[in-house]
Amino acid sequence: MQGLGYPARTILIFAATLALVVHWLVEPFGKEWIWLGTVGILIIAMGLVARRTRYLSRAREQSAPILKALSAATTDIPVNLRTRMPLMLVMGDALASLFDRKHDEQRLVFIGDGAIWLRVERTQDLPHVALAMRQWRDGQSPDGVALCIAPALHADADSLTQHLRVARQTLADVSRMVGARLPGYVTVYQRLTGLMPRDGNAARQWHGASASAPLTDALRFEAVVRHAESHALRHGDDPYAAAHAAALASIVGWTQRVVFGALTDPRQPAAPWTLHGACWIDCGPASDAGKPWERDVARQTCITPASVDATPAPWPLPQPLIEAMPRRVRSSPRLVAFAHAIGITALAAGAAFLGAGKHNAELLRRVRADLAHYASIAPDHDDARRDALHALVADRDELDRYARTGVPPRLSFGLYHGAALLPRLNAAIASYQPPPAVVTLDSMSLFDSGKAQLKPGSTRALVEALQMIRAHPGKLILVAGHTDNSGDAASNLKLSIARAAALRDWLIEASGIAATRFAVQGYGDTRPIADNDTPEGRAKNRRVEITLVPDMANDSR
Known part of the structure; x- marks a missing residue:
């Protein structure tokens, strides 16, 4: 009876299968190489199997x-x-x-x-x-x-x-x-x-x-x-x-x-x-x-x-x-094939560990780079900070998903260390403070010249301010009055405070928000935003600003 001999084709198929498993699950060369690598593995495996089959057939025939x-x-x-x-x-x-x-x-x-x-x-x-x-x-x-x-x-x-x-x-x-x-x-x-x-x-x-x-x-x-x-x-x-x-x-x-x-x-x-x-x-x-x-x-x-x-x-x-x-050492071809299968498995495991290590290093490098980029942006560059914040949120969601559903194979094999970065991500995200929301109102549309009482019909101009306040519940509301430099500075300061207080009282009545959430400040003519030497500039400086700011006391709790 003819012996079975060394199962070369079985070993080739086993090696190709392991290579495909590692290639798809671990992605040691990156996702962009998935299909190209798969085609390459299949072509090489089929070529070797076909060549071995042809050799065996010719050997048996001849x-x-x-x-x-x-x-x-x-x-x-x-x-x-x-x-x-x-x-x-x-x-x-x-x-x-x-x-x-x-x-x-x-x-x-x-x-x-x-x-x-x-x-x-x-x-x-x-x-x-x-x-x-x-x-x-x-x-x-x-x-x-x-x-x-x-x-x-x-x-x-x-x-x-x-x-x-x-x-x-x-x-x-x-x-x-x-x-x-x-x-x-x-x-x-x-x-x-x-x-x-x-x-x-x-x-x-x-x-x-x-x-x-x-x-x-x-x-x-x-x-x-x-x-x-x-x-x-x-x-x-x-x-x-x-x-x-x-x-x-x-x-x-x-x-x-x-x-x-x-x-x-x-x-x-x-x-x-x-x-x-x-x-x-x-x-x-x-x-x-x-x-x-x-x-x-x-x-x-x-x-x-x-x-x-x-x-x-x-x-x-x-x-x-x-x-x-x-004298040659006699060994069963099945035992030799089993030893080769163990060796091939060890090579596949090595490739899996190398691929997982590479992906883990890339993950840690990306998350740390995002954290460093966010920390390097000045607070007054809010657009850039928001973009960086979105990257941190995406990183946090990814790591949180791994914590809840399990680490994917390409990051596994005991090499995953992303969980250690979750607290840093959460802390960075929580530290973000959006810039204060500000609505600027023209004093002349609300008040008569030199007066601190709201004009009849002026409430229509306050609708935008009221909508902003309702859209940000829990924020402190700072109402600040400003004037131009016409007249006495002390009188201008007193007028700016009175106008801010009048606007606050209307907002409390209209919104139902507790008075403790409001603060009133008058600046008179000390903070102009335009040149007081022109009529247009003085008109811009006569204003009331409503600013929403975080309540730090409640946030700390």
């Missing part, structure tokens, strides 16, 4: 024969066991000779001692096969990639180098698709000598080195050569041992220069191979002096190697490589 062969070959292997068994992908040269024939069809799978060897016929199919294997193994990636090199199958070193660069790029694509850098191994199949050993099986012995960590120096491979030379010294009477040791030293050096150089050259654009091992065997196709390694030998030693016949198939798989294969 790997269908391999999956079928795997299902048949591993019928008796439990799922838990097959995820623990090393799975090696084999690509490169002479794959037909590495896998037995069965019913006239090339075998795609070989179950060896403790490992599953999987044949990848075309190098460019490796990424899709690796992705399909990850799904088949319940989310576990393949354990390594073995690149088989048979130098005798290549016309020259340039064609081999191009082949190696393709393999390098392919493994880089695999690592990107499965999300892990797979260990790389090189196996070289080359007939080293035409001699036959006394022990018939000695020719099919592997010589190489592997490690759980990437091999970064040549000392491991020099040890391989020294071991072969020591064997030749111990068997000095065997011509094969000496010829094999010399040829092995040559092929190891050639592999390091040509093969490893192409796979690990930092100047190439693709990521270098993480080389964990390499091995060589005196086994391979027929070879002659025109092949890449033989040409290198002739150039280095001026000795042309003899032509040799091909080794009968099947050739052995590099079983020794897996003995030092790095």
Whole structure:
């Protein structure tokens, strides 16, 4: 049964949903970005889901024969066991000779001692096969990639180098698709000598080195050569041992220069191979002096190697490589997905906290700026103070609404501190005192010259004053009389007081307001509002002003 593997699309949808929730509720980038951000999130999420779906579909389609062969070959292997068994992908040269024939069809799978060897016929199919294997193994990636090199199958070193660069790029694509850098191994199949050993099986012995960590120096491979030379010294009477040791030293050096150089050259654009091992065997196709390694030998030693016949198939798989294969931590893809979901949730929470902090800082900055602006306006600039007061009232209503109905998500997450500004707002609003309401009446329309009795019919001129008084209940009413500078100043002062008192008495009778709410003041000619040198100016100065002022004693209560 095929494993479910890592639920990448579910995680993508989960991440997109969280992003939309945070984007709409917290508005970390502001309201003006709501719709643009939503469209961007949806486009990115749908694109990634579609891309993942396309990858999986192509991987299953191109790997269908391999999956079928795997299902048949591993019928008796439990799922838990097959995820623990090393799975090696084999690509490169002479794959037909590495896998037995069965019913006239090339075998795609070989179950060896403790490992599953999987044949990848075309190098460019490796990424899709690796992705399909990850799904088949319940989310576990393949354990390594073995690149088989048979130098005798290549016309020259340039064609081999191009082949190696393709393999390098392919493994880089695999690592990107499965999300892990797979260990790389090189196996070289080359007939080293035409001699036959006394022990018939000695020719099919592997010589190489592997490690759980990437091999970064040549000392491991020099040890391989020294071991072969020591064997030749111990068997000095065997011509094969000496010829094999010399040829092995040559092929190891050639592999390091040509093969490893192409796979690990930092100047190439693709990521270098993480080389964990390499091995060589005196086994391979027929070879002659025109092949890449033989040409290198002739150039280095001026000795042309003899032509040799091909080794009968099947050739052995590099079983020794897996003995030092790095042990990878096995984890359920569902557990990995759960951990990723927790991480995504933490990122979303972080974005929510950052957005809420930003909005809270903006709210506090705006309210404090409104308070400072109101406090900076002089009391005599009433229009500006009223405008600033409206901003304070709007701020107070907003904070009061949050206190009554709850703080919105974009200000939540324990970062809201607006409640501390409510008392300051209320105090600033309560401190506002509107300018006194004033009605100015022409004394000549109310009184005869030099008189303090209201003229008959003058009450019609007092209607506006009466309406103003009734519109402001609770205010104190100050009635002040003024004259021009004609005549004696003392007489003018007395006349202004009498006229103010007469107007007060009429207002008390007309409005029914208690006399204690009234105050009378006479200024005579001491507060002119125009030039007394002209008739027009003197007319303006003869006036009675009715001013409404707050009752500070009652307000303080």
